Amino acid sequence: MVFHGLNKTKNMIWDNTGGYFTGSQGLTCEGYIKATQDKVLKAVSKRFPGATVQKMIIEEKSTKNPKDMLEWFDSTVDDNHTLFKIILPDGSEWAVDFHQHAAGNSPVMHRWSETRRTWKDKYMGDEYYERPSVTYPPKSKPDK
Numbered sequence: 001m002v003f004h005g006l007n008k009t010k011n012m013i014w015d016n017t018g019g020y021f022t023g024s025q026g027l028t029c030e031g032y033i034k035a036t037q038d039k040v041l042k043a044v045s046k047r048f049p050g051a052t053v054q055k056m057i058i059e060e061k062s063t064k065n066p067k068d069m070l071e072w073f074d075s076t077v078d079d080n081h082t083l084f085k086i087i088l089p090d091g092s093e094w095a096v097d098f099h100q101h102a103a104g105n106s107p108v109m110h111r112w113s114e115t116r117r118t119w120k121d122k123y124m125g126d127e128y129y130e131r132p133s134v135t136y137p138p139k140s141k142p143d144k
Contacts, residue, residue, distance in 0.1 A: 029082045029099035036098055040084055041136055050089040055134040057082050058119050060127040081119065085112055085132070 027035065033055060044051050059080035062071040084096040086109075093112035101108045106118070120128040 027099065027102075029097075032098040032102070033082050033084070040096055044086055045138075048086070048088050050138045052087040052138055053136040054085040054087070054132040055082065055136075056085045056130055057133050058115075058124075058128070058130045060124055061129045062127055064129070082133070083115070089138075 037055075041053055044053050057080050063080065066072040081099075083099065086094040086096060088094065094109055095106075095112050095115040096109050097106060097115065098108060100106045106114070116128075116130065119130075
């Protein structure tokens with residue numbers, strides 16, 4: 001909880017000091033989704049006709065269904081991460097994650113299995129849970 005609060009405070013301070021003068025913002029993962037969604041959908045439909053784009057949420061199981069008092073306290077901070085999942089017509093799955101890229105943790109686009117492994121092994125362990133929050137079906141004709 002403390003780290004989450006400190007990170008939000010850092011972003012607010014940056015947005016209202018250095019970010020104000022430079023135009024840069026301390027975007028959250030959801031902020032990156034909002035800032036890039038239209039461009040990602042357009043690029044995917046143009047370069048990969050028939051691909052599906054999903055806005056995915058990776059979260060702790062206990063955040064949504066706490067089993068005891070400790071998990072209830074933990075659930076007061078919604079530990080999650082939001083990113084795009086691209087499913088190409090050949091069935092391969094790819095992650096597009098501007099937030100982790102900006103933090104220096106991964107390339108912008110990489111295999112979905114790498115995202116799953118990283119978040120499960122490094123951050124969440126058995127608490128790992130992923131779900132699509134929005135699915136953008138393939139377009140029959142790409143946008144120009």
